[in-house]
Amino acid sequence: MNCLVWFKRDLRVTDHTPLAAAAARGSVLPLYVFEPKYWELPDVSKRQFDFVNESVSDLAENLRDLGIPLVLRVGNVVDVLSDIKSNAPFDQIVSHEETGNSWTFNRDNEVAMWCRANAVRWEEFSQSGVVRRLNGRDGWAAQRKNFMLKEVVQIPSILKGPNLKSDPQPNIKINDSCPQRQIGGRKIGLSILGSFLKSRGQTYRKDMSSPDTGEAVCSRISPYLTYGCLSPREVVQVTSIRQREVRGTRDGWVGSLKSFQARLAWRDHFIQKLEDQPTLEHCCLHSAYEGLRPIEPNSTTLAAWQSGETGIPFVDACMRFLNSTGWLNFRMRSMLMAVASYHLWLDWRVTGLHLAQKFTDFEPGIHWPQVQMQSGTTGMNTVRIYNPIKQGLDQDPTGIFTRRWVPELTAVPNLYLQEPWRWTGANQVLGHSYPMPIVDVALSARAAREKVWALRRGNEFNFEASKIIKKHASRKDSQRYFVRDKNIKSGKKSAKLSQNVRQLGFDF
Numbered sequence: 001m002n003c004l005v006w007f008k009r010d011l012r013v014t015d016h017t018p019l020a021a022a023a024a025r026g027s028v029l030p031l032y033v034f035e036p037k038y039w040e041l042p043d044v045s046k047r048q049f050d051f052v053n054e055s056v057s058d059l060a061e062n063l064r065d066l067g068i069p070l071v072l073r074v075g076n077v078v079d080v081l082s083d084i085k086s087n088a089p090f091d092q093i094v095s096h097e098e099t100g101n102s103w104t105f106n107r108d109n110e111v112a113m114w115c116r117a118n119a120v121r122w123e124e125f126s127q128s129g130v131v132r133r134l135n136g137r138d139g140w141a142a143q144r145k146n147f148m149l150k151e152v153v154q155i156p157s158i159l160k161g162p163n164l165k166s167d168p169q170p171n172i173k174i175n176d177s178c179p180q181r182q183i184g185g186r187k188i189g190l191s192i193l194g195s196f197l198k199s200r201g202q203t204y205r206k207d208m209s210s211p212d213t214g215e216a217v218c219s220r221i222s223p224y225l226t227y228g229c230l231s232p233r234e235v236v237q238v239t240s241i242r243q244r245e246v247r248g249t250r251d252g253w254v255g256s257l258k259s260f261q262a263r264l265a266w267r268d269h270f271i272q273k274l275e276d277q278p279t280l281e282h283c284c285l286h287s288a289y290e291g292l293r294p295i296e297p298n299s300t301t302l303a304a305w306q307s308g309e310t311g312i313p314f315v316d317a318c319m320r321f322l323n324s325t326g327w328l329n330f331r332m333r334s335m336l337m338a339v340a341s342y343h344l345w346l347d348w349r350v351t352g353l354h355l356a357q358k359f360t361d362f363e364p365g366i367h368w369p370q371v372q373m374q375s376g377t378t379g380m381n382t383v384r385i386y387n388p389i390k391q392g393l394d395q396d397p398t399g400i401f402t403r404r405w406v407p408e409l410t411a412v413p414n415l416y417l418q419e420p421w422r423w424t425g426a427n428q429v430l431g432h433s434y435p436m437p438i439v440d441v442a443l444s445a446r447a448a449r450e451k452v453w454a455l456r457r458g459n460e461f462n463f464e465a466s467k468i469i470k471k472h473a474s475r476k477d478s479q480r481y482f483v484r485d486k487n488i489k490s491g492k493k494s495a496k497l498s499q500n501v502r503q504l505g506f507d508f
């Protein structure tokens with residue numbers, strides 16, 4: 001009997017436990033389904049669709065090399081499964097676990113019901129440090145470390161299975177211009193990771209926070225992780241090997257790779273939050289913040305923020321950069337979110353949707369917890385109100401980035417670039433080619449701070465906050481569990497790991 005491998009956000013053949021399991025069992029039926037209803041959701045976009053399409057083509061090529069065609073279908077997954085079952089019977093589905101949005105969660109429930117009704121066994125495997133049905137955060141970091149230290153799963157040498165017809169690769173009509181979008185597919189993902197670990201990442205720790213330098217020194221692997229072109233475990237392991245190679249050097253690599261490993265751990269840490277509490281896509285983590293900001297946004301303010309027309313130069317530069325590239329570094333994502341939530345007093349659900357669409361790497365499990373954290377609605381993080389003028393001065397001291405994305409301000413002298421309203425020549429530009437700021441940056445931040453802190457006083461707030469901390473906060477000792485070079489220092493295990501990972505196609 002056939003075993004159906006359902007590819008979702010795991011578009012690779014390497015380190016793919018379900019594919020290897022199916023290959024060991026016999027006849028393999030690899031399936032990818034483009035779900036039209038998913039691509040109508042408010043958190044998705046054409047840039048993501050195009051990236052997925054390219055990654056699926058790459059996956060199809062890899063499967064062809066292994067001897068079987070990818071079956072590509074367009075439709076509702078349950079309908080597709082029923083149709084395939086009537087042409088090529090299968091009694092098992094294997095896939096990776098997915099921590100997605102509420103739509104994919106409900107879709108998976110429907111698939112599970114269909115499996116029960118049709119005597120099909122559906123087996124799901126983990127592909128990251130995220131743990132299903134986790135019983136509390138104590139010990140989580142150690143579990144993650146154990147997962148990351150396991151050998152990456154090798155590509156099955158040859159596959160056999162039925163030859164089923166595919167639908168043509170679809171397209172969607174959504175207006176979304178992203179001229180500098182990253183291109184999908186494992187081949188490109190590997191080369192981007194390789195260039196980061198070999199050369200681009202040397203000053204990562206020092207230069208990651210500026211959107212200008214960050215563009216080149218950040219790894220840029222996020223969309224490849226989101227859609228599974230790269231597996232988190234192979235990235236962790238190949239980085240560990242590189243860490244061993246640079247040990248003892250003093251040229252920036254040691255600190256940069258340590259920071260990179262920490263961020264890979266953050267990835268799982270954040271996704272685990274959504275896995276443990278799916279409601280945080282729609283509800284404030286701390287209930288005291290419900291209703292703090294109007295659910296119906298001020299549409300003019302929202303539109304100005306979305307299009308990079310707030311009149312606050314560094315905010316507009318970052319938003320325009322994001323709209324055009326589909327990517328932004330962490331510090332600037334935080335700033336955009338904080339300005340929307342504090343200075344502009346917009347509800348995170350609305351602004352979070354805009355950012356979700358604009359990020360090619362949209363990963364619900366990182367996105368929604370981060371959106372809430374930067375909006376101060378978690379009850380467990382300190383209130384961090386970024387000052388966009390100071391950020392502009394710190395992260396773009398020469399103004400090169402701001403001028404590139406807000407060319408209307410080319411003539412403004414450096415001293416006033418982040419606050420052009422203070423410049424004597426302002427009336428030539430502001431209100432003509434570039435808007436006046438839509439809020440007073442200092443006053444709006446102060447007003448927001450007061451409103452947010454007013455809610456945080458009192459025992460009731462603290463009682464709920466302590467429960468949230470217990471459930472979601474990282475444990476102090478978790479640093480010990482980052483997978484570091486010392487974990488694969490020497491001996492047989494290390495040699496095996498190195499050999500294993502090098503087979504993935506990395507060559508330092």
Ligand SMILES: Cc1cc2nc3c(=O)[nH]c(=O)nc-3n(C[C@H](O)[C@H](O)[C@H](O)COP(=O)(O)OP(=O)(O)OC[C@H]3O[C@@H](n4cnc5c(N)ncnc54)[C@H](O)[C@@H]3O)c2cc1C
Binds near residue numbers: 267268337
């Ligand atoms: C409001 C907001 C929304 C975000 N939404 C997303 C999202 O939808 N998808 C997404 O991948 N990242 C998201 N991030 C996290 C982070 O900004 C991006 O992962 C990072 O900028 C991607 O670029 P990179 O791959 O070059 O990252 P690098 O700095 O090179 O880091 C390597 C990897 O570590 C992980 N990572 C890095 N920073 C974080 C972080 N702060 N939290 C969790 N994981 C992290 C990512 O997988 C990233 O690819 C968000 C951050 C904020 C503040």
